[in-house]
Amino acid sequence: MDSRIPELQRRILELKKKRRALIVAHNYQPLEIQQIADFVGDSLQLARKCAADKRHDIIVFAGVRFMAEMAAVLSNMPVYIPAPDTLCPLAGYVTASKIRIKKRKYPGMPVVVYVNTTAEAKSECDVVCTSGNAVEVVQSLGVDTVLFGPDKNLADHVRRATGIRVIDIEPKGHCYVHQQFDVAQIQLLREEHPDAVVIAHPECPLEVQEAADMVGSTGMMAKTVAESPAKEFILATEIGMVEQLQAAHPDKVIIPAYNGARCIQMKKNSLEKILRVLEDLPQENRVTVPDELVPRVRLALRRMSKAPSAALSVPVPRSS
Numbered sequence: 001m002d003s004r005i006p007e008l009q010r011r012i013l014e015l016k017k018k019r020r021a022l023i024v025a026h027n028y029q030p031l032e033i034q035q036i037a038d039f040v041g042d043s044l045q046l047a048r049k050c051a052a053d054k055r056h057d058i059i060v061f062a063g064v065r066f067m068a069e070m071a072a073v074l075s076n077m078p079v080y081i082p083a084p085d086t087l088c089p090l091a092g093y094v095t096a097s098k099i100r101i102k103k104r105k106y107p108g109m110p111v112v113v114y115v116n117t118t119a120e121a122k123s124e125c126d127v128v129c130t131s132g133n134a135v136e137v138v139q140s141l142g143v144d145t146v147l148f149g150p151d152k153n154l155a156d157h158v159r160r161a162t163g164i165r166v167i168d169i170e171p172k173g174h175c176y177v178h179q180q181f182d183v184a185q186i187q188l189l190r191e192e193h194p195d196a197v198v199i200a201h202p203e204c205p206l207e208v209q210e211a212a213d214m215v216g217s218t219g220m221m222a223k224t225v226a227e228s229p230a231k232e233f234i235l236a237t238e239i240g241m242v243e244q245l246q247a248a249h250p251d252k253v254i255i256p257a258y259n260g261a262r263c264i265q266m267k268k269n270s271l272e273k274i275l276r277v278l279e280d281l282p283q284e285n286r287v288t289v290p291d292e293l294v295p296r297v298r299l300a301l302r303r304m305s306k307a308p309s310a311a312l313s314v315p316v317p318r319s320s
């Protein structure tokens, strides 16, 4: 461990109190950041936390930019991100103009966008979803076809769980981290750990989802590992989740389905950068959404929260 970590953490905790800052961290953040955060969770849990908090003056959001934008729209507090250049490449697959073109082709069809999108793209949709509630959000629309993007694998998860026709806004949209998992790796690990429960994130390719015992968000993974009597878990998601759960459950064995699954963008945040934000509140770290987009983005996010509450454990049975 870097010997500066405890001192940096101490200074952050001191300043956090002075600034009345709420520090939230996504499950993929480095462990030393998770340790000083007030709250750690998946995209949906983080959105809910930021929307509900009334006890702080600022939010420091350790995650990627679209998550901090969501917090800025849902909360009345200034939101800061430690590394302003943490752009999720998946979000780049769907632009507002791509959505407008699809809407012209399919007039009147509901548009659902994954939270991993820019605020501009969200402003063109009817409702936002996260990996934790995509199935419930799509089902809540009561229609037989939706336009959906940008993640083709999450779209497959929704198709598989609902039977609803899901038209991809961008059929190539994927997360480079989750695209790396494959079925052969999982089968090999199953042979070595026959009692392990395999959980895949819905950003994994469909065949990986089908090879897993359960498919769900990072929040669902945390809940399942905490509550399940099983002792071994194979996780097909970013390595930060594996590290967090192994640290929290030393009595269990958490096995990465692939230990090279690392989100470079998520790891751009650091304790040093959080400290700098708390010291100076630099303008370049402040995350805002253009005023003209805020009402439509807020509406799409609020519609998401009105959909039946996502069960954090939505097991999709293996199809084998």
Ligand code: 13P
Pocket: 027, 041, 042, 043, 044, 116, 130, 131, 132, 175, 203, 216, 217, 218, 219
């Ligand atoms: P979760 O909402 O499941 O944490 O997923 C966010 C994400 O970016 C996964 O790659």
Ligand code: SF4
Pocket: 064, 088, 089, 090, 091, 116, 175, 176, 177, 178, 203, 238, 263, 264, 265, 266
């Ligand atoms: Fe984006 Fe993938 Fe990183 Fe999640 S893991 S933030 S989807 S690049």
